[in-house]
Amino acid sequence: xxxxxxxxxxxxxxxxxxxxxxxxxxxxxxxxxxxxxxxxxxxxxxxxxxxxxxxxxxxxxxxxxxxxxxxxxxxxxxxxxxxxxxxxxxxxxxxxxxxxxxxxxxxxxxxxxxxxx
Amino acid sequence: xxxxxxxxxxxxxxxxxxxxxxxxxxxxxxxxxxxxxxxxxxxxxxxxxxxxxxxxxxxxxxxxxxxxxxxxxxxxxxxxxxxxxxxxxxxxxxxxxxxxxxxxxxxxx
Numbered sequence: 001x002x003x004x005x006x007x008x009x010x011x012x013x014x015x016x017x018x019x020x021x022x023x024x025x026x027x028x029x030x031x032x033x034x035x036x037x038x039x040x041x042x043x044x045x046x047x048x049x050x051x052x053x054x055x056x057x058x059x060x061x062x063x064x065x066x067x068x069x070x071x072x073x074x075x076x077x078x079x080x081x082x083x084x085x086x087x088x089x090x091x092x093x094x095x096x097x098x099x100x101x102x103x104x105x106x107x108x109x110x111x112x113x114x115x116x117x
Numbered sequence: 118x119x120x121x122x123x124x125x126x127x128x129x130x131x132x133x134x135x136x137x138x139x140x141x142x143x144x145x146x147x148x149x150x151x152x153x154x155x156x157x158x159x160x161x162x163x164x165x166x167x168x169x170x171x172x173x174x175x176x177x178x179x180x181x182x183x184x185x186x187x188x189x190x191x192x193x194x195x196x197x198x199x200x201x202x203x204x205x206x207x208x209x210x211x212x213x214x215x216x217x218x219x220x221x222x223x224x225x226x
Contacts, residue, residue, distance in 0.1 A: 043204065043218040044160070093159045105150070106214070108159035 002028050004096050006109035013084055014117055020080045021112045023094030029074035030096035034106060035067075038091045050077045084116045119143045121217035123205050128223045129195055137190045137203050137220045145210020151179050151190045152204040154219065160204055163190070192222075200224045 003026040013019050023033055031052050036044040048069050049057045056069035068080040077096075081088055091113050095106035121141045129135040141149070148167040152160035166172055166181035166188060178191040190203055205217040 044216050046214075046216075091157075095159075105162060105165060108161070111157075111159045113157075 002096070002098050002107040004030075004094065004107045004109040006094055006112050008112060009110060010113040010115075012115045012117065015085050016083055018080055018082045019084055019114060020078055021092055021094075021114075023077045023079070023096070023109050025075045025096040025107075028096070028098055030077075030098070031074065032097040033071060033077040034095045034097070035069060035077070035079050036093045036095065038093060038111075044093065047079075081114065084114070086116045089114055089116045119209060119215050121205055121207060121215055123203075123217040123220045125218070126221045126223065128225060129192075131195055131197060131224055131226050133195050134191065134193050135195060135222065137192070137205075137222065139188045139190070139205035139217055141186050141188070141205070141207045141215070141217075143207050143209045143215055146183060147208040147210065147212055149179075149181055149188050149208070150204075150206040150214070151177075151188075152206065154202045154204060156201070163203075195224050197224050197226070 005024045007022045011019055033050045035047045037047050038044050046059050047062045050069050050071040052071045052074050058064045066082055071077040091111050093111040095108045097106055123139050150165050151163040153163050154160040164179035166179050169181055169183055171178055171180045176193045181188045202219040202221050204219045207215045
């Protein structure tokens with residue numbers, strides 16, 4: 001099946017620093033990738049939709065200058081949390097859409113747990 | 118607005134059967150997904166329904182009624198490892214996924 005990886009799996013950083021999270025589709029090409037954030041005991045919250053070769057589409061309330069998304073190739077999307085603060089501590093999960101058709105099953109990466117001190 | 122409703126939490130006994138319901142009101146419908154998510158892990162795909170009826174896959178079955186805006190996930194022969202959150206998600210007319218808040222299923226011995 002389709003496999004999506006994320007790196008790192010967890011990261012601890014100081015407040016004010018920037019953190020980059022990578023999302024890779026290992027055995028398929030993904031034109032579209034999604035970035036989610038999940039706080040404890042809450043459901044997934046879509047942050048942005050990342051399309052290869054174009055700018056990401058951010059959901060309402062998500063600061064595009066704070067959460068920088070780059071989707072430079074069909075197998076890699078990156079999320080950079082700039083000037084991270086403790087309230088950015090969360091579980092960040094990416095997913096990749098298989099194919100370009102309308103059936104949009106998403107394959108999820110294992111997630112990255114970010115803790116900002 | 119778009120809305121997906123699921124029970125927040127359910128409890129069942131090992132070996133029993135449990136049904137998790139999901140109702141939705143969305144702008145258009147292009148399919149419904151069920152995902153399983155264990156604590157601290159990413160969701161994993163369970164099922165996809167786009168036509169009315171029951172889809173069976175091993176111990177798990179998923180049912181859809183588009184006219185009622187209703188789906189359920191049926192888990193049989195419950196095992197302790199089935200303790201997880203179960204997420205219902207609907208694809209709307211723009212092919213955007215709308216997520217439910219998830220149902221936490223607790224399995225007791």
